[in-house]
Amino acid sequence: MDFSNYKFVVSSGCSYGRLADSTFNIFNFLVDGKRLNDEYGQVDWLDIDGDRIISINLSLGSQGSDWQSDSLIYVVDKLLKLGIKPENIFCLVEWSQWHRFTFHPPHHYGLDLKLLNFPEFVTETINNSEFEFYIVQKNNKLENHEIKNTLDFFRDYLKSCRSIRTPINVGKIEDRIYMIPRHSTIDVFRKLGSDYELFFEHIQKVENEFPLENKVKTYLDNILRTQYFLEKNNLKYNFLFMQSTLSEWSFNRDAGIIQHPLFNTGNYPYIENEDKWVPNPNFNPTNNPESDIEKVMPEIKSKMDQINFNNFWFYESDRFRRGGIDEWSLDNLKETGYINITSSENVRNFSYGQIVPNYGEHPNMTSYIFLWNKVAFNCNFLKVKPEFEKFISEKYWEDYNYDGVSKNNITLSKNEWDRISKINS
Numbered sequence: 001m002d003f004s005n006y007k008f009v010v011s012s013g014c015s016y017g018r019l020a021d022s023t024f025n026i027f028n029f030l031v032d033g034k035r036l037n038d039e040y041g042q043v044d045w046l047d048i049d050g051d052r053i054i055s056i057n058l059s060l061g062s063q064g065s066d067w068q069s070d071s072l073i074y075v076v077d078k079l080l081k082l083g084i085k086p087e088n089i090f091c092l093v094e095w096s097q098w099h100r101f102t103f104h105p106p107h108h109y110g111l112d113l114k115l116l117n118f119p120e121f122v123t124e125t126i127n128n129s130e131f132e133f134y135i136v137q138k139n140n141k142l143e144n145h146e147i148k149n150t151l152d153f154f155r156d157y158l159k160s161c162r163s164i165r166t167p168i169n170v171g172k173i174e175d176r177i178y179m180i181p182r183h184s185t186i187d188v189f190r191k192l193g194s195d196y197e198l199f200f201e202h203i204q205k206v207e208n209e210f211p212l213e214n215k216v217k218t219y220l221d222n223i224l225r226t227q228y229f230l231e232k233n234n235l236k237y238n239f240l241f242m243q244s245t246l247s248e249w250s251f252n253r254d255a256g257i258i259q260h261p262l263f264n265t266g267n268y269p270y271i272e273n274e275d276k277w278v279p280n281p282n283f284n285p286t287n288n289p290e291s292d293i294e295k296v297m298p299e300i301k302s303k304m305d306q307i308n309f310n311n312f313w314f315y316e317s318d319r320f321r322r323g324g325i326d327e328w329s330l331d332n333l334k335e336t337g338y339i340n341i342t343s344s345e346n347v348r349n350f351s352y353g354q355i356v357p358n359y360g361e362h363p364n365m366t367s368y369i370f371l372w373n374k375v376a377f378n379c380n381f382l383k384v385k386p387e388f389e390k391f392i393s394e395k396y397w398e399d400y401n402y403d404g405v406s407k408n409n410i411t412l413s414k415n416e417w418d419r420i421s422k423i424n425s
Helices: 019-029 033-040 065-081 144-157 186-190 194-209 212-232 261-265 298-306 325-332 344-349 366-375 386-400 414-423
Strands: 006-012 046-048 052-057 089-095 132-137 160-162 171-173 176-178 236-241 250-252 257-259 270-273 276-279 382-384
Touching (some): 019 033, 019 132, 019 366, 052 144, 065 089, 065 160, 212 236, 212 298, 257 261, 366 382, 382 386
Parallel strands (some): 006 052, 089 236
Antiparallel strands (some): 046 382, 052 132, 160 171
16 A cells, blocks of 8 residues: 555554644534534644645553553654655654553463463454544545445554453554553452463562562653664654652652652642542642652653653643643643543433542543644644644533533533532532
C-alpha cells in the first residue's frame, strides 16, 4: 500500500493516554455528540497539513513505563520499515505512574496464554481487543471502504494487542507479555488454576521487594531510551506526565523513608471518611523547587541531566510543580472536571465516588481537547482549531453554570454537584 499521502500520530500511555482519541474523535465520546457536532456546523475541527492523518494510540490502562516505551518504539520502527518518512510521524507519550512495576512472564513458565484471552486465541469477534486507530482527513475525501482497508492493514501489520477479558489490561507485543501485579487481584488468577495462583503470588512478591529507587531508575531509563530512539531517527515528539512525577518528593527522617503522594503518603484532594468522600483538609500543595526528585534523591541527578526537557509539557501553577494531566484538570476544570457522562438518562444515578476530582480518577474527555495544542506543541501537521476549542469550552461551562442537572451532557452542573455533595456529607 502507498502511504506517501499519509501522516501519522503514534501515541502511548496508560488509561490517561487519551489525547489523540479525544482530539481525533471527540463527538463520539459525548452523549450529545451528534447534536453538538451539528451545532458546531463545520466538518473540520482540526487544522491538518496534508490530506489525511492516521492516529495509532497504544495506550493501555494500568500499564507502566515499560509498556509505554516498548510499544511506541515497536510501532514507530515498524512504520519506518514501511518507508514512511520521519517528518511524517509525530510521537506522543503520556508517562504513567513511576511505581508501576512490569512483569514479563517468560515462556519457560509454561503458562497457557490462551487463558489470558489475547485475540489470536479467541474465535468470536470482540472489538475491545483493538487499540484506537483513527483516520482524520480534510472534508471527508476518503470513502469508508478505503478507511477500513487502511486501518485493517495496520491492525494486521502491528503485532501488538491487549487481553480482552480477565485478567484485563495485559499487553502483548509479538511474544512479549506485559503485566502489572499491583493492578490485578489474586482472585482473577486463582480462577485460572493453581499454577496461575502460584505465579501471581510470585510476581507480587517480586514487585513488593523491588526497591523504590530501582523503580525510579527504571522509569527514567525508559524515558531516556525512548528519547534516544526518537532523536536518533529525527522524529518530532512530546512527552507529558499523568501526574507530577518529578516533584512533590520528601524525606521522612523519623521513618527513614522517601515519600511521594502517589506512592506512600495518600495526600489527595479528597479522602474517604466513614465511607464518604470529603475534601482533604491537609491537601495544600505548593510549587516547591526543593521537592524536585533530584534534590531529594541526588543519585538520580545524572539521569535527569540527560533528559531533553525541551520536548516535555509540564503544568505549572502556584499549587503545582512539574504537573501533568491531573494537576491541570484540578486547577482548571473545578469540581466537575472528573465527570464523564455516559448516559443522559442515568445522570442522577452517578455515585459520588465516581465523580470525585482526585488523582487517578480520569478527567473529563473534553480536557484533552483543551490540552492538545499545549501538549503536542512539536506536532507541525495537526492542531485543534482555536474556534473549536472555544466552542467546547463554552459548552463545558454552560453545563457547569446550568440551573438543572446538565445542559449538554458534557459534565454536571455546579448545582448538581452541590446536591450530590450534600447527600454524601
